[in-house]
Amino acid sequence: MGHDIGHDRILKPMQQLGVLAVVVLLGGQALGQGTASGAPSQTPDAARNPWAYNLTVDGYIIPNNQSFVDPVFMANGSWLHLEARYNYENLRTGSLWVGYNFSAGKKLILNLTPMVGGVFGRTTGIAPRLRGFADL
Secondary structure: OOOOHHHHHHHHHHHHHHHHHHHHHHHHHHHHOOOOOOOOOOOHHHHHOOOEEEEEEEEEOOOOOOOEEEEEEEEEOOOEEEEEEEOOOOOOEEEEEEEEOEEEOOOOEEEEEEEEEEEEEOOOEEEEEEEEEEEO
16 A cells, blocks of 8 residues: 555645635634624723724745744733734744833824733743834
């Protein structure tokens, strides 16, 4: 009984592509949900909640190597930034971050968030980070 090596090389990337397609399609469905009227719904609790949440899942298909996903979850309060990441610093490595949100400007708003994080898994340690962006 021979082993068809060519079949394995085609099947694995195709399976990985299928998993990535399902994640992208399901993520698009979740982000595409709206209210019946099309207007954003504001509940009294949402108006009082100063927190904003963001989940990003990036996928990487690497031919003839290990493909992976890289989820990043962020939660921002008025001044507090919390973040959790997996497979970002290294494969099979997670990290938890805490930071302080600074903002300056009126027309051009500069946002800076210095952070400190703990890294665990295949790579371990404590790391500094600075996140910055500008808004018009």
